[in-house]
Amino acid sequence: MRTRFTELLGIEHPVVQGGMMWVGRAELAAAVSEAGGLGIVTALTQPTPHDLATEIARTRKLTDKPFGVNLTILPSINPPPYDEYRRAIVDSGVTIVETAGSSPEPHMGFFREHGVQVIHKCTSVRHAVKAERAGVAAVSIDGFECAGHPGEDDIPGLVLVPAAADALSIPFIASGGFADGRGLAAALVLGADGINMGTRFMCSEESPIAAAVKRRIVEATELDTTLIFRSLRNTARVARNSVSEQVTRILADGGTFVDVQELVAGSRGRRVFEDGDLDAGIWTAGLVQGLIHDVPPAGEIVTRIVREARAVLDATQTKFTP
Incomplete structure (x- = not known):
């Protein structure tokens, strides 16, 4: 396709496994790429740039097809050594990088110098246009349905995707709310050049998260997420559990980030994924979990979605036959 x-x-198919903290490891990324999609290793999942280089090498042993690395850049009191992670990426021969968080502009000169194609993930048309001006090769645009941070505009994909198509001249992929071939077909019709999926690939055999988390996503419906940090204008969509509901209550009662800081610590969310304790902390999941009903190999997800999309587009065409 x-x-x-x-x-x-x-790559062969317009299906991307987006970067996910604690999830984007070699086995998953390689399986997606080997099936013809684009797998993504998440840089900051690795504790050091050296560990990232090792993880990239592991991925390369599992597939000789293109894969990328996600580098999420966010303001922090003690920021990671982003320059060293960038260097590890290019020294490892990776030529595709997914950036997220802050503007990619400060990093574009370095990546351009080393022949790296940058895909920037953003949540609004205005940010996508700004990224295009900064020189990115492609954009991944997140609708309000997505897991993690959907921005503050609350624009769902049905409007955001065609709006982006009208505003951009570079290729872009749609993210948030995609799990099957119907979604890929819809994204293409709306003007996108492919789809990016996170929650769907969390529920794959190669995903390194606990089986209990995968089962919970399969059992959940589109109603089983919650939005936290709204009052802080740092909205995040996470799975509904006792911790996320507690965070929501505290902030609704006038609390500040300090009042919930311990509850939302990344170390607690990591325990969810590693130990399968669904109430150990907050963990991200998108509305699309309501469309996820199994835990197949990641490669099968890619090929199934492409096959379904072709069938959906063919069937739709017959509805317009005189």
Whole structure:
């Protein structure tokens, strides 16, 4: 299934496994790429740049097809050594990087110098246009349905995707709310050049999270997420559990980030994924969990979605036959 995005990156199918903290490891990324999609290793899941280089090497042993690395750049009191992670990426020969968080502009010169194609993830058309001006090769645009941070505009994909298509000249992929071939077909019709999925790939055999988390996503419906940090204008969509509900109550009662800081610590969320304790902390999941009903191999997810999309598009065409 060829689109501008597949042609740009030399992949077979316009299906991307987006970068996910604690999830984007070698086995998952390689399985997606081996099936013809684009797998993504998450840089900051690795504790040091050296560990990232090792993880990239592991991925390369599992597939000789293109894969990328996610580098999420956020303001922090004690920021990671981003320059060293960038260096590890290019020294490892990776030529595709997914950036997220802050503007990619400060990093574009370095990546351009080393022949790296940058896909920037953003949540609004205005940020996508700004990223295009900064020189990124492609954009991944997140609708309000997505897991993690959907921004503060609350624009769902049905409006955001065609709005982005009208505003951008570079290839872009749609993210948030995609799990099957119907979603891929819809994204293509709306003007996107592919789709990016996180929650769907969390529920794959190669996903390194606990089986209990995968079962919970399969059992959950589209009603089983909650939005936290709204009053702080740092909205995050997470799975509904006792911790996320407690955070919501505290902030609704006038609490500040300090009052919930211990509850939302990343170390607690990591315990959810590693130990399967669903109430150990907050963990991200998108509305699309209501469309996820199994835990197949990641490669099967890619090929199934492409096969379904072709069938959906063919069936839809017959509805317009005189």
